[in-house]
Amino acid sequence: MGTQQITAPPCVKPGASGVIHSNVRHTAGFTVIGNHLAQHRGLSLVAVGLAVHIQSLPAGAKIGIKRLAERFPESETRIAAALRELGAAGYLHRSRVRLADGRIVTRTVSYNQPGADAPATTAAQPRSARSTAVPAPVIAARPPLTAPPEPAPPPAAVVVPSPTARTASPAPLPQPQALTPELQSVAAALLSNLRRHAPQLLLSEEDIRTLVPGIVTWLERDAHADTIRHALTTDLPVPLTTLLPPPLPGTHELEAARPRVIVIPLQNCDRCDRAFRSRHPGHCRDCRTDLPTAA
Structure with missing residues (x-):
């Protein structure tokens, strides 16, 4: 006969308060x-x-x-x-x-x-074997005479941490130039609304505080809210760094790329006061006597 399994006190005083266990062995x-x-x-x-x-x-x-x-x-x-x-x-x-x-x-x-290493043999056992009351004995196999061939390495997989997962060395998020309260409010609202588009992105308040500077950087670079939302719901949080758009060109870059147009100023004729274009003041075409006339 097997050893009796005692999972609760065998005796309970009549009328005593508290839980009373009635256990059946599985x-x-x-x-x-x-x-x-x-x-x-x-x-x-x-x-x-x-x-x-x-x-x-x-x-x-x-x-x-x-x-x-x-x-x-x-x-x-x-x-x-x-x-x-x-x-x-x-x-x-x-x-x-x-x-x-x-x-x-x-x-x-x-x-x-948590914190304990699972034995290697439990992963290979089928569910029916793990559900039995008495575990099957483990018989050590005789070591082979020659070394077995090394198994082929599994295909490499790139692990992308989820928003709630904490890694040892996370990728640094982009930092904005000016973290204004207005931009922080817009970024926080965008992050909080992500769960309506992707239910698995239910971010905590700590996650939102962590990601707000990266979203503000995108907003500073004139990125549309739909563009940011698409990047986040595709692969969070890698796109905040890898897909960050470049800064918008400044006024001096635009002026350098724009072709220069030379505008000749207007002058008033010294004789008839008519307006004409010329780099120097003087007379208009009709009042000039030095121009050749048609025969």
Whole structure:
């Protein structure tokens, strides 16, 4: 007989207040959740429940904000806030990855115990094997006589950090010449309105404060709001630096490129007071006597 699993106090005094556990041992179709998550004091109840749901899903399941909002009664705003809580606590890491064909996908990694390295054998086990009550014994294989061939390296993927992901060395954002309150207000409103065009870009107040100087730089260079919005919803935040338009040419550059037109000033005839164009004052054509006349 197997060892009895005790998950609650065996005896409860009659009439005592508090929860009373009535547990049945699971033999299939269950997920192990640590008390560090179930009793986490820094996470909201929505975040804890969302973490439990994500850890119960099979590998490759879609957990976008819209998909979760269709599954649960909570709004997209609350689900996005819960995802940020899990990311800050280390239970979730979301990043944007550019594939070899140019497509950008969101890669999500769920950690059932943040800070601990997962054993290499658990990733290769099928879901049915992980759901059994007693784990299968691991038999060490005899080392081969010759060294096995080295596996081919996986294709390189360019990882684009999401707005909420914090990298060790983020790309520096462009800095404006004058960070005026008017431009800051316009930039903040543009960033806050991004979620209406791309629901996955639900930026926090800290993200907006970080990105405002870069948006102000675009506005200083006379970039249209639709142009900025298209760049942000395509690949945030790389375009703020890589696609930044050049400064508008100044007045002296425009004057240098413009062809010069020589204007001859107007003069008044000294004899008949008629206006005529000439570089020097004198007489008009009719009053000049030095011009040859027709025969």
